[in-house]
């Protein structure tokens with residue numbers, strides 16, 4: 066039984082639909098269908114939406130993959146990046162889940178010169194906190210996904226940024242995502258929308274949702290050291306273990 070005092074309890078019911086979260090996001094941003102803002106394009110859920118999903122192989126993006134698979138007549142194309150990260154375990158997990166789900170995946174090799182200096186790309190720093198920031202990585206990835214979406218005629222890009230990420234990573238915060246949505250809308254002549262349906266959602270919810278899809282959280286790789294099921298002491302493992310622990314109390 067859920068703990069009534071949990072701060073997460075009332076924020077995210079695992080039974081709520083993707084449309085619910087998108088609507089909540091639009092409401093939170095103060096946009097409406099008449100607002101003329103980027104969120105006006107929040108209509109795509111009234112028709113089939115084909116989406117390029119940024120898939121790292123970690124818990125958040127894999128959960129988003131399975132959530133999108135619940136939609137009818139929705140096509141998904143996953144996009145992952147080999148950008149000089151210190152391990153390939155996440156990419157293996159991304160390939161595994163795409164194969165399991167029957168979703169095509171493109172793994173794009175990026176120039177590693179762009180992303181040096183982070184604990185995730187080989188710098189000899191403990192992979193915790195701000196040391197794990199890869200500067201501006203999400204801006205590059207989102208724009209690349211938008212380019213792919215335009216190329217293949219898809220109408221949306223999705224990313225698994227969540228509320229817990231926002232504490233450390235500037236390129237996971239609502240203001241950033243909103244700015245990217247506007248940029249993509251302008252760049253595509255209004256044809257492409259950006260969705261981050263976990264933006265207001267804590268990781269506790271995400272691990273719970275993944276379980277509901279019958280997917281073992283340990284089949285995803287969030288560990289910054291690439292260890293499976295996880296080293297237990299890097300920033301990502303600590304966050305995921307804490308989320309699993311909270312979720313088990315529901």
Ligand SMILES: [Zn+2]
Pocket residue numbers: 287288289290291292295296297298299300301302303
């Ligand atoms: Zn770890």
